Amino acid sequence: MKRQKTEIRIKESEFRSQNSEVRILYSVFCILYSALCLLSFVTGCEDVSSGQTALAEQVDKLNLQNSQLQKQIEQAKAENEKLRERLHVLSGLPEKVKGENLYNLQSVRIGRYTDLYGDDKDGQKEKLIVYIQPIDEDGDIIKVAGAVDVQLWDLGKKEGQALLSEWHVGPEQLKKLWFATLMTHYKLTFDVADKISEFKDPLTVKVTFTDYLTGKIFKEQKVIEP
Numbered sequence: 001m002k003r004q005k006t007e008i009r010i011k012e013s014e015f016r017s018q019n020s021e022v023r024i025l026y027s028v029f030c031i032l033y034s035a036l037c038l039l040s041f042v043t044g045c046e047d048v049s050s051g052q053t054a055l056a057e058q059v060d061k062l063n064l065q066n067s068q069l070q071k072q073i074e075q076a077k078a079e080n081e082k083l084r085e086r087l088h089v090l091s092g093l094p095e096k097v098k099g100e101n102l103y104n105l106q107s108v109r110i111g112r113y114t115d116l117y118g119d120d121k122d123g124q125k126e127k128l129i130v131y132i133q134p135i136d137e138d139g140d141i142i143k144v145a146g147a148v149d150v151q152l153w154d155l156g157k158k159e160g161q162a163l164l165s166e167w168h169v170g171p172e173q174l175k176k177l178w179f180a181t182l183m184t185h186y187k188l189t190f191d192v193a194d195k196i197s198e199f200k201d202p203l204t205v206k207v208t209f210t211d212y213l214t215g216k217i218f219k220e221q222k223v224i225e226p
Contacts, residue, residue, distance in 0.1 A: 001174065008013045018176060021156055023083070030064045032066050035100040036174055037204075042109070045095045048109055051103050059124050064181060065076075067093050067213050068089050072225045077098070077106075079122055089184075091149050091176055103136055103142060103144070103213075104133055104137040105134055105135070105136055105144055105211050105214065105216060105218070106136060106137050106144070107134075107135045107218060107220075108132060108133070108134050108135065108207065108209040108219075109130065109132070109133040109134075109135055109220065110130065110132060110133075110205060110220050110221070110222040111130075111131025111132065111133055111183070111205055113126075113129070113183075113225060114129065114130045114131050114133075114205055114222055115127075115129065115224050116192065116196070116199055116224065117129055117130055124193065125136060125192065125196060126192065126193040127190065127191060127192065127193075128152060128189070128190045128192045128205070129187065129188070129189050129190075130187075130190070130207065131183070131185045131186070131187055131188075132185060132186040132188065132207060132209065133184065133186075134146075134161075134186075134209065134211075134218075135204040141179050141184045141185065143175075143180075144209075144210055144211055144212075144213070145171055145174075145175065145211075145212045145213060146174065146210050146212045146213075147168065147169065147170050147174065147209075147210045148168075148169045148174060148186070148188065148205055148207060148209050148213065149166065149167070149168050149169075149207070149208040149210075150166065150167045150169070150190065150205065150206070150207070150208075151163060151165070151166040151167075151203075151205070151206040151207075152166070152186060152192065152195070152203060152205060152206075153204040153205075153206060154201060154204075154205065155202075155204055156202075158193060164192075164195050164196065165192060165195045167188075169188060171206055171212055199226050200226050201226065202223050202224065202226070203223070203224050204221055204222070204223050205221060205222050205223075205224060206219070206220075206221040207219065207221065
């Protein structure tokens with residue numbers, strides 16, 4: 001009888017011990033579960049926050065693009081208005097002052113100082129300087145908006161080798177090359193150091209001038225001697 005009671009007490013003690021372990025494990029599980037839930041919540045908040053930040057950045061970018069487009073539209077409207085004003089003025093001009101009657105370009109002359117030039121230290125001619133003079137119907141030299149094509153030829157060479165070099169000067173660059181001093185002209189300078197090793201034979205400079213107002217094309221050429 002005593003042995004049974006003792007065994008019962010031992011079993012009760014073991015049961016309480018196991019029950020305590022279960023409660024401890026359960027508590028640990030609850031703590032771990034709570035931690036996982038909290039971590040998931042925090043991560044979710046961070047994802048939401050990141051998403052909101054990305055969305056805000058996209059909205060700011062679209063607002064900036066919209067502002068830039070609005071400015072471009074306003075600029076285009078202003079330029080369009082200026083063009084309308086110019087068209088209105090031009091449409092009201094008398095026929096005698098329209099188009100080519102604003103000036104009458106008759107020819108283009110290559111200036112007499114057009115030649116090859118060097119620094120005189122080694123006798124090498126490194127630069128080609130071309131002087132161009134647009135001439136009107138009164139024989140006056142005038143500044144004209146246009147483009148120039150220049151070619152340098154050695155006509156003594158066989159076909160395919162005679163053209164030594166060529167250049168194009170557009171209207172924006174050309175207007176910066178106008179000089180109105182004792183000699184009124186356009187002054188065009190080209191580097192020919194790698195084109196001509198020795199200047200001992202006559203060369204030919206060919207010029208094509210395109211008048212941007214009338215569309216007329218003028219051609220002229222000049223022989224330069226060594």
